[in-house]
Amino acid sequence: MTDSFEDNDAFASAGLRLTVDLGALVENWRDMARRSGRARTGAAVKADAYGLGIEDVGEALYLAGTRDFFVATADEGVTLRLYAPDARIFVLCGIWPGTERLFFENDLVPVIASEEQLTFWMSVLADYGDHPCALQVDTGFNRLGLPVEDAIALANDVSRPASFAPVLVMSHLACGDDPANAMNKQQLEAFRTVSAAFEGIEASLANSAGIFLGSEYHFDLTRPGIALYGGQPVNGTANPMRPVATAEARIIQIRSVRAGETVSYGGAQQLTRDSRLAIVSAGYADGYMRSLSSGGVPLRQTGLPGGQGFIAGHKVPVAGRITMDLAIFDVTDIPNHLVRAGDYIELFGTNIPVDDAALAAGTISYEMLTGMGLRYERRYISDEAEE
Numbered sequence: 001m002t003d004s005f006e007d008n009d010a011f012a013s014a015g016l017r018l019t020v021d022l023g024a025l026v027e028n029w030r031d032m033a034r035r036s037g038r039a040r041t042g043a044a045v046k047a048d049a050y051g052l053g054i055e056d057v058g059e060a061l062y063l064a065g066t067r068d069f070f071v072a073t074a075d076e077g078v079t080l081r082l083y084a085p086d087a088r089i090f091v092l093c094g095i096w097p098g099t100e101r102l103f104f105e106n107d108l109v110p111v112i113a114s115e116e117q118l119t120f121w122m123s124v125l126a127d128y129g130d131h132p133c134a135l136q137v138d139t140g141f142n143r144l145g146l147p148v149e150d151a152i153a154l155a156n157d158v159s160r161p162a163s164f165a166p167v168l169v170m171s172h173l174a175c176g177d178d179p180a181n182a183m184n185k186q187q188l189e190a191f192r193t194v195s196a197a198f199e200g201i202e203a204s205l206a207n208s209a210g211i212f213l214g215s216e217y218h219f220d221l222t223r224p225g226i227a228l229y230g231g232q233p234v235n236g237t238a239n240p241m242r243p244v245a246t247a248e249a250r251i252i253q254i255r256s257v258r259a260g261e262t263v264s265y266g267g268a269q270q271l272t273r274d275s276r277l278a279i280v281s282a283g284y285a286d287g288y289m290r291s292l293s294s295g296g297v298p299l300r301q302t303g304l305p306g307g308q309g310f311i312a313g314h315k316v317p318v319a320g321r322i323t324m325d326l327a328i329f330d331v332t333d334i335p336n337h338l339v340r341a342g343d344y345i346e347l348f349g350t351n352i353p354v355d356d357a358a359l360a361a362g363t364i365s366y367e368m369l370t371g372m373g374l375r376y377e378r379r380y381i382s383d384e385a386e387e
């Protein structure tokens, strides 16, 4: 490598790039904090902060005042610890034999969710000494958590060791994004009995959607995730969050194609007019899902119209099937001089809401964000830097 290569700007030359607006992220967290009322507001940063990068996202949230973080695994907690020195880091999947050191050395709080984990945790306390934990209680989700009756029995068990010191009792809503769903109230009532049994210990029930259900769902600590990253927290309402992530792919080639010809694998889309197609460097290996294809994908029965990109002030449709490394957009309706090889097409972001892209793919923003794959070049900006 010669010195002259050093100036290469990885972001400016990337085939695929992701811009994360940390200013918008922090605004969204403050919005969640306002809506959480008297409760403290934490942040779910599992799965690399929903694909946006736990280092930068964690640090920005920490600097904004977040002191309670939720990760899925101990490894994620170890990474986050470098950026959130004195925050509480809860590990949602709990503790497993062989990982004790990670919890003690990095001051991670395991979220104990089953009888087996509880038994193991008691033995860890006996071996290593005092350490905080949290308790997950299942109030109807039927995923992780102690049954309500077992949790209450544990709360009332006078023989439990003094070293067993839960700092948080929590549960998770199954239908929080559907405010009319009767399950919300049922889970709330069940969780109230649990939190009452653990008097004096902080309680947490609400994810992003749960925050919108009202103050009785807030308890002591809220745990927003998707709303921080700009996803729509509640179904069937306008999304009040600011977009945070913008994904763009470079146009590698523009080609002119005659009416009657077909596009991409399977020849599944036949062009009805002479067209110009932009071939861009994003495929399903990058989480630009095959279900966003136009013209039909075998086994895709939903009849969704396919994905859209955004370039030069216009939305443009996907043409034909999305392939592993490449997608094709129909740019026929955009004046020639506005779309050139080397330009970038937005896949989702400030112009194509991530929820719209996810809907077209038959999925949700969560999956769209966490599925972006390894090839994105990331850039972090704050609001001021953007314009």
Ligand SMILES: *Cc1c(COP(=O)(O)O)cnc(C)c1O
Binding pocket: 044, 046, 070, 092, 171, 172, 206, 207, 208, 209, 223, 224, 225, 226, 227
């Ligand atoms: C992921 C997760 C959250 C955050 O949920 P969002 O819907 O993204 O706000 C909160 N609590 C638990 C237990 C989670 O697993």
